[in-house]
Amino acid sequence: MYRSAKLIAAALLCAGVPVYAQDSGTEPLTAAAADAQRQLRQTFTNLTFEDFGPAPVKGPIYQAIAGGRVIYFAPDSQHLLFAAIYDKNGVNLTALAQDASARKRLGAINPADALVIGPANAPKVIEFTDPDCPYCQALERFWLTKAAEGKPVQRLVYFVSGIHPQAAAKAEHILCSPDPQAEFRAIYSGARPTSLHKCQSGAAKVARDAETVRKMGVSGTPTLLVDGKLISGFQQAELEAFLESKAQKPNPIP
Structure with a gap:
């Protein structure tokens, strides 16, 4: 598909696909990060994670629609994310939001x-x-x-x-x-x-x-x-x- 948008950033936001984050090297995880890793593995047991570490995205993340596509914005770190968010049951919440937006625009x-x-x-x-x-x-x-x-x-x-x-x-x-x-x-x-x-x-x-x-x-x-x-x-x-x-x-x- 031809798109005008370009991929600017990716983040841990994509829980339904293999996770790629900043390499933590040999440094030990903080207590909060270790707890997050444990929750990730316990929640998404059907996935295998090769690495885990801090992502470049900081602060809250907001959802927006651009060009008919759902995108996410992290103002604290100025990152724009093109991603798909899945809940723990495997439901693609991004796709649901995109479909709802399309139905709203059907009047056009x-x-x-x-x-x-x-x-x-x-x-x-x-x-x-x-x-x-x-x-x-x-x-x-x-x-x-x-x-x-x-x-x-x-x-x-x-x-x-x-x-x-x-x-x-x-x-x-x-x-x-x-x-x-x-x-x-x-x-x-x-x-x-x-x-x-x-x-x-x-x-x-x-x-x-x-x-x-x-x-x-x-x-x-x-x-x-x-x-x-x-x-x-x-x-x-x-x-x-x-x-x-x-x-x-x-x-x-x-």
């Missing part, structure tokens, strides 16, 4: 303004995409494969035009073509037309999509909303599970 999406691809009676997904994003192209191949297997979806498509320089022009070309769905598939399959279609309605739709992207805080492609859940990037396993869950169920509108 106008379904009537989407480029609709797929049959009306199929499970619906909201998709933010970029014609020049290789992961979006891989997602397109995935949808085509699933449709051929008898598992189609109806996609409400919005174009992200702020990442690649030709994305807006290609999106307008798709929208201004006689058959936008067919041209969408062609462009995402690697077609390179010698000239790109232009039209006022297509340009207006690209501009509206850009405003929707801004309001939603979408910063990478592809980004999907599936049953109200935010999926960042082409996460094939999650999409397979979604399609499987819909196989014997009626289709709710997201």
